[in-house]
Amino acid sequence: MHQAGVSAVAIAFAVTANAGVADLAEKAKTEGLTYAIINIKPWYYNDDQGRLTGADVENLRAALAGMGIDKFNPIVTEWSSIVPGVKSGRFDVGAGMYITPERCKEVAFTMPYAVIVPALVVKNGNPDKIKSWEDFKNNPILKVGVYAGGAEVGYMVKSGVANDNIVQLPDQNSLIQALVNGQIQAFNVGLGQANEIAAQVEDLEVVKDFKPPE
Incomplete structure (x- = not known):
């Protein structure tokens, strides 16, 4: 795996630093866990029957099932509120996310269970010929969107994007x-x-031949 901020980064569920897995498991058996999510495929979404599913949801279901737990309460929220919400106790478990030194100071993490490959979405035909983060560093007119509070902000700044x-x-x-x-x-x-x-x-497409940062 490369260094943080490049082509693949580990993600994990966040849990409060002062509440261990055993404590959360005990609570889940009686009350269920509050689970902070955002509505994005393929990670979290409702299927045709209205049942919450997605890669992260099923990972959590499988982990809880292994402990004899089948109850959790998903709460849809904004990305930037997940870590503060877990830290404050509003949520018991947070959506899967990049593990960063900054986040580790705020919450605890499970073992990583997946890697994420970054991608850029542009208008069809890629009119600005964007191929990498370097294009935003070299052209001050170009703007790139990211989730508020996302680790990508720090990674981009470190790579030279203003x-x-x-x-x-x-x-x-x-x-x-x-x-x-x-x-x-x-x-x-x-x-x-x-x-x-x-x-x-x-009207949108994924950048072909995207060059991840080194």
């Missing part, structure tokens, strides 16, 4: 609308999510 070129937005719909309306020229999400968006929004 803060003025980074637009932080609260959710997937905001990223899509900002791109469609021309407020940004691309947005950065995981490859799985990027492919789902491109399949659903006919």
Whole structure:
């Protein structure tokens, strides 16, 4: 695996630093766990029957089932509120996320269970010929959207992208609308999510031959 902020980064569920897994498991047996999520495919979404599913949801179900637990209460929230919400006790468990030194100071993490490959979503035809984060560093006019509070902000700044070129937005719909309306020229999400968006929004596509940062 590369260094943090490049082509693949481990993610994990967050739990409060002062509440261990055993404590949460005991609570789950009687009350269920509050589980902070955001509505994005392929990680969290409702299927045709209205049942919550997705890669992260099923990972949590499998982990809890191994402890004899089948009860949790999902709460849809904004990405930037997950870590503060877990830290404050509003949520027992947070959505899967990149493990960073900064977040480890705030909450505890389980073992990593997946890697995320970054991708850029642009308008069809990629009119600005964007191929990498380098393009935002070299052209101050270009703007890239990211989730507010996402680890990508720090990674981009470390790679040389100016803060003025980074637009932080609260959710997937905001990223899509900002791109469609021309407020940004691309947005950065995981490859799985990027492919789902491109399949659903006919005016958008995933950058081909994307060059992840070194």
